[in-house]
Amino acid sequence: MNPENRDDYLILVNSTHSVSNDYKPSDLTDIADTRKDRDAQQMCLVAEKALEALYIEMRANGFTDVSVTSGYRSYYTQEYLFNNSVNSIMSRDGCSEAEAKKKAAVGTAPPGTSEHQTGLCCDMHNLDTAKQSFADEAAAKWLAENAHKFGFILRYQKDKQDITGIMFEPWHFRYVGRYHATKMYEYKMCLEEYLAKYKNS
Known part of the structure; x- marks a missing residue:
């Protein structure tokens, strides 16, 4: 499934490219594969339909226990x-609020800088909670090698933290459309690298 304009889903949201507190996609729809113990999660329609196709193929390959734990999040x-992460770090490490915010931002994006607000990404795994150990699961390896065929990229790769500013998240997949996802997979680039190359080409 590709949008008519293949660049429509390349929005960059990170620590230097933020969205406003009232930004909300107009076409959010429930994710069919939300984990059963969670409230219904949502994504933009085109991303959710692509995700459904991915799940059909993933299950056909024997991976039936992966589910979505988070989709769209408001500002x-x-x-x-x-704020919860900041407070937890302050209590645990005894550091200042400013230092806690720096530490927290590596794992939990500050409001306005999270891709979840775009409605184009989701967290999915088969663990009790999102952990980097998911990368060792066969399902995670399948996703990393096949998600691009459905328009998704593994957004926060293991060796790209210095570029993305976010720690390795093997559970976080972002929809960009099949054309760009395949290019990023082939080039082994994260979104920031790819956009820099794409805009200069």
């Missing part, structure tokens, strides 16, 4: 999660 939901 204020992200603010709540970020």
